[in-house]
Amino acid sequence: MYRYDEFDHxxxxxxxxxxxxxxxxxxxxxLNEDQFKPLRLMNGLYLQLHAYMLRVNVPYGTLSSEQLRxxxxxxxxxxxxxxQFTTRQNIQxxxxxxxxxxxxxxxxxxxxxxxxxxxxxxxxxITADQYAGRARDELVDPRVYSExxxxxxxxxxxxxxxxxxxxIALTGSPHDRAAVALHDIGLRMHLNEAGEPGFEVLVGGxxxxxxxxxxxxxxxxxxxxxxxxxxxxxxxxxxxxxxDNIHKARIKIIVNQLGIxxxxxxxxxxxxxxxxSRLKVSPEELDRVSxxxxxxxxxxxxxxxxxxxxxxxxxxPAFDRWCATNVEEHKVPGYSIVNLSLKRLGRPxxxxxxxxxxxxxxxxxxxxxxxxxxxxxxxxxxxxxxQRELFELWRALDVLGLASSNIGQLTxxxxxxxxxxxxxxxxxxxxxxxxxxxxxxxxxxxxLVGDLTLNISGCMNACGHHxxxxxxxxGVDKRGEEFFQLTLGGAxxxxxxxxxxxxxxxxxxxxxxxxxxxxxxYLSLRMDGERFLDTYRRVGIEPFKQAVYxxxxxxxxx
Amino acid sequence: MKTLIRNGAPSxxxxxxxxAEDELPAGMDVIVTLDRWRADRDRxxxxxxxxxxxxxxxxxxxxxxxxxxxxxxxxxxxxxxxDGRAYSYARLLREQYGYAGEIRAVGDVLLEQxxxxxxxxxxxxxxxxxxxxxxxEIAQADFSVWYQPGVDERDTAIELRHR
Amino acid sequence: xxxxxxxxxxxxxxxxEDDRWVESIxxxxxxxxxxxxxxxxxxxxxxxxxxxxxxxxxxxxxxxDGRRRPLQLRESxxxxxxxxxxxxxx
Ligand code: SF4
Numbered sequence: 159m160y161r162y163d164e165f166d167h168x169x170x171x172x173x174x175x176x177x178x179x180x181x182x183x184x185x186x187x188x189l190n191e192d193q194f195k196p197l198r199l200m201n202g203l204y205l206q207l208h209a210y211m212l213r214v215n216v217p218y219g220t221l222s223s224e225q226l227r228x229x230x231x232x233x234x235x236x237x238x239x240x241x242q243f244t245t246r247q248n249i250q251x252x253x254x255x256x257x258x259x260x261x262x263x264x265x266x267x268x269x270x271x272x273x274x275x276x277x278x279x280x281x282x283x284i285t286a287d288q289y290a291g292r293a294r295d296e297l298v299d300p301r302v303y304s305e306x307x308x309x310x311x312x313x314x315x316x317x318x319x320x321x322x323x324x325x326i327a328l329t330g331s332p333h334d335r336a337a338v339a340l341h342d343i344g345l346r347m348h349l350n351e352a353g354e355p356g357f358e359v360l361v362g363g364x365x366x367x368x369x370x371x372x373x374x375x376x377x378x379x380x381x382x383x384x385x386x387x388x389x390x391x392x393x394x395x396x397x398x399x400x401x402d403n404i405h406k407a408r409i410k411i412i413v414n415q416l417g418i419x420x421x422x423x424x425x426x427x428x429x430x431x432x433x434x435s436r437l438k439v440s441p442e443e444l445d446r447v448s449x450x451x452x453x454x455x456x457x458x459x460x461x462x463x464x465x466x467x468x469x470x471x472x473x474x475p476a477f478d479r480w481c482a483t484n485v486e487e488h489k490v491p492g493y494s495i496v497n498l499s500l501k502r503l504g505r506p507x508x509x510x511x512x513x514x515x516x517x518x519x520x521x522x523x524x525x526x527x528x529x530x531x532x533x534x535x536x537x538x539x540x541x542x543x544x545q546r547e548l549f550e551l552w553r554a555l556d557v558l559g560l561a562s563s564n565i566g567q568l569t570x571x572x573x574x575x576x577x578x579x580x581x582x583x584x585x586x587x588x589x590x591x592x593x594x595x596x597x598x599x600x601x602x603x604x605x606l607v608g609d610l611t612l613n614i615s616g617c618m619n620a621c622g623h624h625x626x627x628x629x630x631x632x633g634v635d636k637r638g639e640e641f642f643q644l645t646l647g648g649a650x651x652x653x654x655x656x657x658x659x660x661x662x663x664x665x666x667x668x669x670x671x672x673x674x675x676x677x678x679x680y681l682s683l684r685m686d687g688e689r690f691l692d693t694y695r696r697v698g699i700e701p702f703k704q705a706v707y708x709x710x711x712x713x714x715x716x
Numbered sequence: 717m718k719t720l721i722r723n724g725a726p727s728x729x730x731x732x733x734x735x736a737e738d739e740l741p742a743g744m745d746v747i748v749t750l751d752r753w754r755a756d757r758d759r760x761x762x763x764x765x766x767x768x769x770x771x772x773x774x775x776x777x778x779x780x781x782x783x784x785x786x787x788x789x790x791x792x793x794x795x796x797x798x799d800g801r802a803y804s805y806a807r808l809l810r811e812q813y814g815y816a817g818e819i820r821a822v823g824d825v826l827l828e829q830x831x832x833x834x835x836x837x838x839x840x841x842x843x844x845x846x847x848x849x850x851x852x853e854i855a856q857a858d859f860s861v862w863y864q865p866g867v868d869e870r871d872t873a874i875e876l877r878h879r
Numbered sequence: 880x881x882x883x884x885x886x887x888x889x890x891x892x893x894x895x896e897d898d899r900w901v902e903s904i905x906x907x908x909x910x911x912x913x914x915x916x917x918x919x920x921x922x923x924x925x926x927x928x929x930x931x932x933x934x935x936x937x938x939x940x941x942x943x944d945g946r947r948r949p950l951q952l953r954e955s956x957x958x959x960x961x962x963x964x965x966x967x968x969x
Binding site: 193 | 797799826831860861862863873878
């Protein structure tokens with residue numbers, strides 16, 4: 159993992175000192191709320207329905223056990239003992255006090271964490287594949303470049319007042335787990351024929367009220383030019399992006415208005431001028447940062463544990479299910495990647511209490527070289543678990559209530575905070591997630607249904623990624639009542655697509671039955687080996703409409 | 717009341733802002749709008765006194781790229797502090813067009829932004845502050861290290877690491 | 880009633896008698912006349928200026944069995960907290 163050097167530490171502590179002065183000026187009346195609001199937002203501090211909310215960055219989803227313990231400490235000391243992991247691989251504390259935030263930021267800095275730019279019209283936390291550096295299908299480890307971008311974008315003097323927020327995601331695997339096509343800039347890493355790494359650059363993807371799949375602006379970018387090229391994209395956006403209408407201010411709108419070819423021309427003109435500037439990534443810096451991501455001290459040639467694993471799986475059906483859903487192939491033989499599901503009955507998706515954070519940190523130290531990842535589906539990952547220790551780990555997780563075997567399944571629901579916390583919400587999301595989870599408790603049924611993503615947002619802002627859920631649910635407000643609009647067929651991976659509207663919005667009580675009808679329709683129509691998404695793409699929306707609305711589809715469309 | 721800070725210190729305003737219809741005051745230094753500059757370019761360059769142009773945030777510097785040799789000041793307007801276009805304009809003026817005259821931040825200029833502004837090439841600021849010199853100095857001291865190259869030649873953290 | 884967030888900790892507070900701000904909706908002042916409404920909103924604005932609260936506004940409430948309940952769901956969630964099961968809430 160990346161560790162701060164003296165420069166990184168100094169910058170963060172200077173920023174924290176600056177923020178402390180701003181908070182003091184607010185509390186003593188020198189700044190009013192209108193002046194202070196943008197300042198606090200640039201440091202991830204929102205005022206929500208019940209209290210201040212602080213969003214803490216987890217850079218590209220990577221946490222050390224020490225950092226997780228620090229988060230536990232903050233949850234315990236300054237919040238109500240819990241935090242919520244978000245679709246941006248961050249964590250949010252929902253009950254903090256303004257007067258405490260300077261101290262919280264200082265505590266975070268001790269563990270090399272910040273809330274800088276976790277909000278505001280600037281480059282937000284860089285996100286990446288949660289299995290980066292570990293996945294068996296990975297071509298290039300994107301973490302080095304994620305870290306270069308993290309530093310490059312932090313307190314950028316020119317791009318701290320962009321037209322709107324700006325999100326960058328990276329993946330180095332052909333299977334995209336980071337939803338890069340739905341980011342302002344998406345970076346897909348490939349190898350060329352000589353075996354050298356490079357980027358395919360996508361631009362103008364995004365969700366919100368105008369969802370757009372990103373377009374390729376450059377097929378191949380050499381890593382040394384990463385920062386200059388990103389800078390060219392940002393500079394063109396900063397000058398051309400619309401500032402007359404907040405709903406049209408994201409880069410996707412200007413890319414669509416100008417057309418990707420024109421946008422590319424503008425970027426290339428600018429890039430031509432700056433590609434050989436001081437932004438060029440030097441080999442020394444690349445080496446320095448790469449050294450931080452050296453593999454942990456794996457045990458060579460672990461004895462083959464597969465026979466023992468097979469035996470245990472045969473003996474313990476629950477362990478067997480967990481291995482099938484939550485354990486992923488690791489690039490190093492004898493190791494596995496383990497997912498910890500934060501989708502547990504009775505707890506909001508992504509929530510984790512302080513004691514559990516400490517416990518996970520402990521398990522990470524014991525089984526995974528002290529490393530934890532946060533996924534954009536609001537789960538946690540232990541990156542490096544010896545296969546012969548899987549059973550022991552599973553038992554420990556089971557005791558903690560963190561062994562739900564539902565990764566990738568219908569109840570692995572993404573949900574934003576919704577109207578229970580968020581001041582922008584139209585409707586609640588968490589109770590809908592809970593209703594659905596309670597409706598689908600039969601593990602065999604869930605296994606039968608297989609891969610299916612279900613994403614819920616409490617409003618058009620789409621923090622819950624509803625557009626790209628295989629099933630999406632959007633909370634809407636109809637004359638003061640909560641309703642839920644379903645979409646089908648969304649996907650956020652390398653075959654990204656936006657969901658189609660199913661029909662009229664439903665009352666909360668109707669949602670679980672509608673999901674059931676959709677699932678049953680899929681089960682009855684699917685052909686061998688088809689996932690929900692495959693069947694949907696083959697048969698289209700009509701059968702699902704009929705199943706949910708029980709009438710000819712043309713009349714059901716609202 | 718706004719105070720002009722130039723090169724880090726309060727400074728007397730020596731330019732007069734001229735509106736679209738105003739008479740040009742004889743012998744005085746003036747700052748004009750882009751439209752006025754376009755309309756009166758010849759008179760403005762031939763008269764006594766220095767000339768500056770004030771660009772709105774939707775008027776990029778490429779519109780005056782050919783004229784820069786005549787301009788002592790380019791004033792870039794911040795209609796609201798959130799409108800960050802002028803950061804890029806200042807940078808382009810310095811780096812792309814090689815402009816060496818004064819680049820002045822005018823409009824809604826917040827103390828918190830001064831550090832960034834200096835790094836992208838502004839060297840003059842119209843500030844509302846009871847103690848602009850002190851505020852300017854505090855803002856400059858906000859950060860002693862950064863990752864991005866600015867138009868100043870000062871080293872980035874990355875460059876310092878590999879010294 | 881008038882609801883706002885307290886500046887220092889962000890908590891939801893209601894305007895009560897004697898210009899106080901209280902945490903329980905049951906202790907807040909129910910405003911029944913238009914004239915009083917104008918006067919109290921002005922008071923709330925002063926509390927914004929003096930840095931006591933942020934973002935005050937009026938909400939509609941009903942009184943049932945002597946207890947106040949906001950008409951709107953959003954306001955009810957603000958008054959009574961998240962509706963989701965949360966074993967850790969103190
Ligand atoms: S989607 Fe809407 S309701 Fe949900 S967190 Fe985002 S802004 Fe809030």
